[in-house]
Amino acid sequence: MSTVTDEAGVELLDQSEFANEASEEKTRKIAIICSKGSLDMAYPGLILANSARMMGIDAMLFFTFWGMDVITEKRVDNLHVGMVGNPAMHMPTMLAGLPGMETIGTRMMKKKIEELDIPDVRELLEILDDSGAEIYGCQMAAELMDLSQDDLVPQVREIITAMDFFEKTEGAQLLFI
Amino acid sequence: MTTTMMAGHAVEVDDDGFLVDAGDWTPAIAEQIAARSGIALTDRHWQVIEFCRRDNAEKGTPPTVRRITKVGGIPTKEMYQLFPKGPGILAAKISGLMKPKGCI
Numbered sequence: 001m002s003t004v005t006d007e008a009g010v011e012l013l014d015q016s017e018f019a020n021e022a023s024e025e026k027t028r029k030i031a032i033i034c035s036k037g038s039l040d041m042a043y044p045g046l047i048l049a050n051s052a053r054m055m056g057i058d059a060m061l062f063f064t065f066w067g068m069d070v071i072t073e074k075r076v077d078n079l080h081v082g083m084v085g086n087p088a089m090h091m092p093t094m095l096a097g098l099p100g101m102e103t104i105g106t107r108m109m110k111k112k113i114e115e116l117d118i119p120d121v122r123e124l125l126e127i128l129d130d131s132g133a134e135i136y137g138c139q140m141a142a143e144l145m146d147l148s149q150d151d152l153v154p155q156v157r158e159i160i161t162a163m164d165f166f167e168k169t170e171g172a173q174l175l176f177i
Numbered sequence: 178m179t180t181t182m183m184a185g186h187a188v189e190v191d192d193d194g195f196l197v198d199a200g201d202w203t204p205a206i207a208e209q210i211a212a213r214s215g216i217a218l219t220d221r222h223w224q225v226i227e228f229c230r231r232d233n234a235e236k237g238t239p240p241t242v243r244r245i246t247k248v249g250g251i252p253t254k255e256m257y258q259l260f261p262k263g264p265g266i267l268a269a270k271i272s273g274l275m276k277p278k279g280c281i
Contacts, residue, residue, distance in 0.1 A: 047280050053257070054242050054265025118281060119243070127243075130253035 029058040029172035031165075036177060037069030039079040039106060039121070045177045046070075046124045053131040060172065061128070062165050063156075064138035068145055071137055071152050076122050081105040122153065129155035134168075136160045183209040195270050202273025211271045214262055222259055222271070225251055229272035239274040241265070243281040 030052050034045040045067075049059040069075040083089055083096040083105050095101065113120065119127060129135060137152055137159040149159055160168070178197060180187050184205035189197040194210065196202055207226060211218050218226075228249035232240040242265050246253050260267040269277050 051265070051280050054263055056261070056263025056266070117243070127253050131257050 027056070027058050028052075029060070029169070030175065031060040031062060031169040031172040032175045032177060034061055034063045034067035034070060034177050035065045037066035037075070037079065038082040039109060040081050041177065042067075042070045042079055042121050043118075043124075045175075046121065046128065048175065049128055049133050050124065050131065053128070053133050058172075059128070059131075059133040060169060061133060061135045062138060062160075063136070064141045065144075068137060068141050068147060070121060071125065071135065071156050072147060073151055073153055076125070076153055077120070079106075079121060081109050125153055125155045136165070136168075138162070138165075193266075193270075193276065195276060196273045199273050199275075207271050207273065210273075211267075214260075214267055214271070216260065216267070216271070218271075219259075221251070221255070225249065225256070225259060225268050226272045229268055229274060233272070233274050239269040239272070239277040241277050241279040241281055242268070243279075 030049070032045045032049055034042070036042070045061060049061050052059040063071045069079060080102050083102050084093055086096070089096055089105070110120075125135065134157055135155050137147070137149075137156050139159050139161045142148065142159050149156065152159075178189055178191055180189050182188075184203060186201065186203075186206070188201040188206065191197055194213065196206070196210075208218055211222070216222070225245060228245060228251075229240055232244065232248070240249065242253070242256060245251055245264070245268060246256060251259075256264040256268070265277060269275065
């Protein structure tokens with residue numbers, strides 16, 4: 001910081017720098033890494049990002065690995081609830097794994113989501129994009145799954161690398177889902 | 178909770194700047210709350226405010242952003258242009274209502 005002195009030679013803090021600090025109010029930033037592709041694990045990241053935007057917090061979503069399903073055009077409308085290996089389903093794993101159980105579970109959750117007037121995943125992605133949230137796909141995951149930008153929903157701004165991710169999220173709070 | 182002067186009246190606001198008594202609200206106070214958030218109210222803002230106040234009176238709770246867009250007919254993108262620092266909080270605050278409950 002540069003210093004200025006008053007007439008008596010006493011060092012004063014440079015007022016202009018303080019003025020700058022006051023006028024450039026820092027905006028809080030959050031970046032959410034979405035690594036899961038089930039319906040129940042897609043919502044937390046999307047809802048949190050939307051809530052952040054509603055409060056004026058900058059939000060960024062980075063979809064990677066199974067999370068790519070959430071932003072893949074062919075998959076986004078057909079995400080399923082994960083039944084097996086989830087103790088919160090309150091049923092024995094052997095039952096949860098029976099044919100049709102996943103369809104039933106998914107249908108029940110989708111019904112509830114509709115009843116509560118919660119947007120479906122595609123609409124939430126549109127809302128997020130309109131709200132200014134930034135949505136990115138992961139390059140390595142895209143390569144692994146043979147996906148290109150054309151396979152993704154239009155709200156995805158870009159496919160980026162993990163290093164790009166860190167460049168873009170400097171100073172942000174991070175959340176891994 | 179603090180008392181602050183707005184539009185020539187002493188009004189009580191909470192720590193986040195929301196009016197404690199919705200009865201204190203006047204359009205002039207709305208202008209002041211908006212100005213404190215860096216917003217100069219336009220006709221389009223007033224449309225949002227009128228919808229929020231009407232909906233709050235009917236439902237007993239301030240509308241969420243989703244409700245303002247879906248029922249109030251203001252597109253999401255525009256909501257963020259009107260209230261860049263967060264439509265979820267500012268629309269209700271400027272309308273003299275409570276902080277909205279709900280995540281959408």
